[in-house]
Amino acid sequence: MTAIVTDLSTDAKTGGVILGGKQLHPLWLRERVQETHAYDHYNHQRLYEHSGLDPTLKVKKAAIGGNSSTLLVKFSDGYEAVFELSALAKELGILDDPESIPLPKSWDASLPFKxxxxxxxxxxxxxxxxxxxxxxxxxxxxxxxxxxxxxxxxxxxxxxxxxxxxxxxxxxxxxxxxxxxxxxxxxxxxxxxxxxxxxxxxxxxxxxxxxxxxxxxxxxxxxxxxxxxxxxxxxxxxxxxxxxxxxxxxxxxxxxxxxxxxxxxxxxxxxxxxxxxxxxxxxxxxxxxxxxxxxxxxxxxxxxxxxxxxxxxxxxxxxxxxxxxxxxxxxxxxxxxxxxxxxxxxxxxxxxxxxxxxxxxxxxxxxxxxxxxxxxx
Ligand SMILES: [Fe+2]
Structure with a gap:
């Protein structure tokens, strides 16, 4: 498969990662974990309060895996997460999101409409x-x-x-x-x-x-x-x-x-x-x-x-x-x-x-x- 994102590095300055040219805060990533103890896959809601996360959390290690489809992250508190790269790329605007509502286009009297x-x-x-x-x-x-x-x-x-x-x-x-x-x-x-x-x-x-x-x-x-x-x-x-x-x-x-x-x-x-x-x-x-x-x-x-x-x-x-x-x-x-x-x-x-x-x-x-x-x- 074609890689969605190829450039990834940890960001020593922020403790997060740089993915596809975007700086990602470690808490931003952590709030998107989808492991079943942290995320309900039926109602798509978090199973915890994000204010309870360690405010000094950092990314210790990050790598692209799963035939270029996942992002593997080890956090400073020992938690290991697997993210779907396509979901992150859509949220970051790197990939088109089919769910995006079509943008408004201004029109005048000449508008051809069906x-x-x-x-x-x-x-x-x-x-x-x-x-x-x-x-x-x-x-x-x-x-x-x-x-x-x-x-x-x-x-x-x-x-x-x-x-x-x-x-x-x-x-x-x-x-x-x-x-x-x-x-x-x-x-x-x-x-x-x-x-x-x-x-x-x-x-x-x-x-x-x-x-x-x-x-x-x-x-x-x-x-x-x-x-x-x-x-x-x-x-x-x-x-x-x-x-x-x-x-x-x-x-x-x-x-x-x-x-x-x-x-x-x-x-x-x-x-x-x-x-x-x-x-x-x-x-x-x-x-x-x-x-x-x-x-x-x-x-x-x-x-x-x-x-x-x-x-x-x-x-x-x-x-x-x-x-x-x-x-x-x-x-x-x-x-x-x-x-x-x-x-x-x-x-x-x-x-x-x-x-x-x-x-x-x-x-x-x-x-x-x-x-x-x-x-x-
Ligand atoms: Fe009216």
Whole structure:
């Protein structure tokens, strides 16, 4: 077999090893031992508290073994461990890890996107390809789902765990009198993200079309990552203001008051845009120095313009059976106007957490043929 890593030496300076050019702390290695007295191979958890390890632990001897597939280590306390080199190499980024979630790719109106068919998703390859599209683009569209009322509950549970809110497990988007939200009218909806006033903000939103007899009412999506990049290119101070001004969001409805605070744009530890909060009816910036607010208002105005700019926006119709799955932390969504008097339009929506589709992706990447997320008994 081809050796995964060939260069290995003990590191006198740190008491650890240097493997594939990476310095490894002796405790880092020790916490990864997989011998059965130290690691449960069923639940993949350590069988000890790592604070109990000797803080002065060192590596005394290290060698590549097992036909170049293992790392053999003797520690200063006499413990001898055998590590799978491939597992270490994946964690160190030396080998590709099939479990890695596909990275986000920013897009604009020119994005060519595939619509998936619900009936094809029992094929693990097709489900993996749908999830890949979802992680890259932050949305995917499925057609031909069953359209019984409330069937969204089981459709969405295929991917993850339902997040109930004060609107219930499922909410209905249809024209109705005395609406508690603009979504329940036939008005156009500008680009926004859902529920920034909630703590935590719902991760993934589903919209499921049961009936649609109207013209218009197209669903619109805009990539928040692309908008943030464009704002940063135009004026880095604007992006800075949007990332560093903490805004309070508040919803006051018939059943309760919900509040949460955060910047309009956040990044994750890798620097990727990870959370867009934008809902221009429910945001309240603090009374900061007027000069600071001048900058913030200009930046927020630009964010609103770009998030409604057709150059960034894709539009698509909902037909009965269409199911949209979108990342509410990355995309703006909205809809074009329609005339509710001309016909009936009924969508149902719900939210799930981010981690469900990630777990399903990892299972498929590890060879599972089950295209539904598993629940522990
Ligand atoms: Fe919405």
């Amino acid at each position: 619509r998936f068919n619900w009936n094809d998703l029992d094929n693990p390859e097709e489900m993996k390809s749908l999830l890949t599209a979802y992680f890259e683009n932050a949305f995917c569209i499925m057609d031909d789902t069953p359209t019984e009322r409330d069937s969204l509950r089981s459709h969405s549970k295929r991917f993850g765990f339902l997040r109930e809110t004060n609107f219930g497990e499922l909410f209905n988007v249809e024209t109705k009198p005395n609406p508690s939200d603009l979504a329940y009218t036939d008005a156009a909806l500008a680009s926004h993200t859902d529920n920034p006033y909630r703590d935590p903000v719902p991760g993934i939103q589903y919209l499921h079309c049961l009936r649609n007899e109207v013209q218009g009412g197209l669903s619109t999506l805009v990539d928040g990552m692309a908008v943030a990049e464009a704002i940063g290119d135009e004026n880095p101070d604007w992006l800075d203001s949007l990332e560093n001004t903490i805004v309070r969001f508040r919803y006051q409805g018939p059943t309760g008051i919900y509040e949460s605070s955060g910047p309009l744009i956040s990044r994750d530890h890798r620097g990727y845009i990870s959370h867009i909060r934008f809902s221009s009816r429910v945001d309240f910036v603090p009374a900061l120095d007027p000069k600071i607010l001048d900058m913030f208002y200009a930046a927020r105005r630009r964010m609103h313009q770009l998030s409604n700019d057709l150059a960034f926006q894709i539009q698509f119709p909902f037909k009965p059976g269409t199911l949209l799955m979108m990342n509410n932390y990355r995309l703006f969504h909205g809809r074009t106007a329609f005339d509710g008097d001309l016909g009936y339009r009924h969508l149902q929506g719900c939210y799930i957490d981010h981690d469900g589709p990630q777990a399903l992706y990892r299972a498929l990447a590890n060879g599972s043929t089950n295209t539904h997320i598993l629940r522990e008994a």
